[in-house]
Amino acid sequence: xxxxxxxxxxxxxxxxxxxxxxxxxxxxxxxxxxxxxxxxxxxxxxxxxxxxxxxxxxxxxxxxxxxxxxxxxxxxxxxxxxxxxxxxxxxxxxxxxxxxxxxxxxxxxxxxxxxxxxxxxxxxxxxxxxxxxxxxxxxxxxxxxxxxxxxxxxxxxxxxxxxxxxxxxxxxxxxxxxxxxxxxxxxxxxxxxxxxxxxxxxxxxxxxxxxxxxxxxxxxxxxxxxxxxxxxxxxxxxxxxxxxx
Numbered sequence: 216x217x218x219x220x221x222x223x224x225x226x227x228x229x230x231x232x233x234x235x236x237x238x239x240x241x242x243x244x245x246x247x248x249x250x251x252x253x254x255x256x257x258x259x260x261x262x263x264x265x266x267x268x269x270x271x272x273x274x275x276x277x278x279x280x281x282x283x284x285x286x287x288x289x290x291x292x293x294x295x296x297x298x299x300x301x302x303x304x305x306x307x308x309x310x311x312x313x314x315x316x317x318x319x320x321x322x323x324x325x326x327x328x329x330x331x332x333x334x335x336x337x338x339x340x341x342x343x344x345x346x347x348x349x350x351x352x353x354x355x356x357x358x359x360x361x362x363x364x365x366x367x368x369x370x371x372x373x374x375x376x377x378x379x380x381x382x383x384x385x386x387x388x389x390x391x392x393x394x395x396x397x398x399x400x401x402x403x404x405x406x407x408x409x410x411x412x413x414x415x416x417x418x419x420x421x422x423x424x425x426x427x428x429x430x431x432x433x434x435x436x437x438x439x440x441x442x443x444x445x446x447x448x449x450x451x452x453x454x455x456x457x458x459x460x
Contacts, residue, residue, distance in 0.1 A: 216403055216404065216457075220455070221404075221419070221420060223455055224402055224404065224420065224452070224455050225420050225421055225428070227451060227452060227455060228420075228428045228431040228432065228452070229427060229428065229431070230451075231431045231434070231435070231451045231452075232427065232428065232430050232431035235430055235431070235434055237253060237373055237374050238253065239434055240370060240373060240374075240430050240433075240434070241253060241259075241262075241271075241275045241370075241374065242271050242272045242275060242437075243272055243275045243276045243279070244272045244273065244276040244310065245276060245279065247279060248275065248276040248278070248279035248280075249275075251278055251279050251282065251288075252275050252278055252279075253374060255278070255288065255337075256336070256337035256338040256340070256375070257278075257288060257290050257329055257337035258278035258279075258282075258288055259278075259337070259370075259371075259374065259375075260325050260329065260337045260340060260367075261277065261278045261281070261322060261325060262274050262275050262277060262278055263353065263363065263366070263367040263370065264321050264322075264324075264325045264353065264356045264358070264359050264363070264367075265277060265312050265318060265321055265322070266363055266366070267312070267313060267314055267317075267358060267363070268313040268314065269312065269313040271433075271437075273310045273312075274312070276310065277308065277310065277312065280308040280309055280310065281304065281308070284304060284307055284308065285304070290326050290329045290330050290335055290337070291330055291335055293322070293326050294326050294327060294329075294330040294331075296323075298319045298320065298323060299319075301318075301319035301322055301323060302315075302316075302318075302319045304319075305318045305319060305322075314358065317357060317358045320357040320358070321356055321357045321358045321359070323357075324355070324356040324357045325356050328340070328352060328355070328356070332352075338375070340352050341371050341375070341377055341379075342377075345379065345380075345381040346368050346379035346381055346382040346383075347381060349364075349367070349368055349371065349379070350364040350365070350367075350368055353367050353368075361388075362388070362390040362391065363390065365387050365388060365390060365426060366390040366429070368382065368387070369387065369426050369429065369430075373430070384423060384424035384426070384427070385422065385423055385424065385425075387424060387425060387426035388414050388417065388418070388425050388426055389413065389414060389417045389425055389426055389428065389429040389432065390429060390433075391410035391413040391414055392433065393436070393442075394432065394433045394435075394436025394437055394440075395413055395417075395429065395432040395433055395436060396408055396409065396410060396412075396413040397436050397440060397442065398432045398435050398436045398440045398452075399412075399413045399416045399417065399420075399432060400412070400413070400416075401440060401445075401456055401457065401458040401459075402452060402455065402456055402457055402458075403456075403457025403458070404416040404417070404419070404420050405417075417429075417432075435450060435451065435452060439451075439452075440452075447459050
């Protein structure tokens with residue numbers, strides 16, 4: 216891909232990213248769930264840590280389901296629950312995490328951190344802290360890998376209006392999923408439908424901050440660049456897409 220085309224794609228993706236409301240990045244199955252994850256740092260942290268291999272609408276609704284089931288979303292009370300009790304909780308939910316067996320341990324870990332290290336306030340995971348510290352917190356939670364940790368840091372900036380001054384943005388990759396992988400490949404930015412190719416493509420496209428295009432790629436893949444019968448006419452990338460041209 217020539218440099219001019221690459222520049223045009225990057226500029227258009229960044230424009231689209233800037234236009235996205237926060238709620239688009241935290242989609243939920245029911246409207247009532249959206250304010251919870253957007254305003255309650257503990258609910259937000261739960262969803263981030265559980266975000267593995269399932270639809271975004273489900274994972275961002277799970278804290279709401281937990282609150283409805285328990286009658287609260289109090290980290291101190293949840294901290295007292297055993298792994299068996301947490302497993303029973305997840306099995307009762309209308310929608311469950313994909314990795315249902317790992318979910319109790321994940322919730323136990325992030326709740327312990329909130330209660331024991333953050334005085335019960337999940338916002339203290341990031342308030343006054345460096346991005347590197349926040350990533351280490353997320354990575355210490357059972358099942359959370361670098362992709363989720365990076366995504367969590369980027370979403371904290373977007374959702375809670377935080378700016379991490381220490382963030383080495385050149386090392387912040389996209390979180391490659393079915394949407395970002397597909398869109399980058401169709402745009403002609405990556406040369407294969409693989410997570411490694413998507414990460415490499417985003418790095419070439421935006422070397423100073425690969426993760427800056429993550430939200431835009433994900434939303435385009437969800438709304439327009441779907442696997443079959445993509446809505447190319449309304450896609451913001453339609454005139455730059457290698458597959459369409």
